[in-house]
Amino acid sequence: MNEESSVKMSDKMEASGPVWVGREDDIKKLRKKTATVHDREIVVFYHDGRFYALDCRCYHAGGPLHQGEIEEINGQACIICPWHKYKITLATGEGLYQAINPREPSLTPKWRSKGVKQRTHKVTVDSGNVYVTLSANTDSIDSDYYAEKFKNTITSAKKM
Numbered sequence: 001m002n003e004e005s006s007v008k009m010s011d012k013m014e015a016s017g018p019v020w021v022g023r024e025d026d027i028k029k030l031r032k033k034t035a036t037v038h039d040r041e042i043v044v045f046y047h048d049g050r051f052y053a054l055d056c057r058c059y060h061a062g063g064p065l066h067q068g069e070i071e072e073i074n075g076q077a078c079i080i081c082p083w084h085k086y087k088i089t090l091a092t093g094e095g096l097y098q099a100i101n102p103r104e105p106s107l108t109p110k111w112r113s114k115g116v117k118q119r120t121h122k123v124t125v126d127s128g129n130v131y132v133t134l135s136a137n138t139d140s141i142d143s144d145y146y147a148e149k150f151k152n153t154i155t156s157a158k159k160m
Contacts, residue, residue: 018131057146093118
């Protein structure tokens with residue numbers, strides 16, 4: 001993240017309320033859907049019976065997460081960025097990495113968290129329609145930089 005990414009979240013996240021992003025059956029069938037919600041490019045994933053929404057561009061270098069594959073890592077569903085293979089949990093937006101602790105007797109790499117790097121958003125389903133409400137968290141998150149940089153690059157979704 002660089003200095004340009006420290007834009008006030010209150011300015012960027014002013015718009016609120018759920019936005020329709022598609023039909024439940026269509027998203028389940030396709031497994032993912034991109035949309036613009038209040039000028040923010042997001043991707044909705046359907047995996048293992050649950051819907052997840054995240055900023056569409058990877059926090060590391062703006063890679064298109066909607067082109068990535070989902071893998072189970074350490075018991076968590078993660079999207080793998082197609083550009084640099086960064087691993088991001090779908091539920092929390094945490095960046096994961098493997099590391100060896102030289103102070104431990106086992107030199108087997110273990111999965112560790114970098115903390116929340118990718119902004120996640122709330123998904124609701126009502127009468128067969130899927131809606132996304134942007135995160136109300138006003139703290140700066142690494143993916144905010146690329147969300148701003150790639151603003152309005154996908155056709156806007158309809159407001160509820």
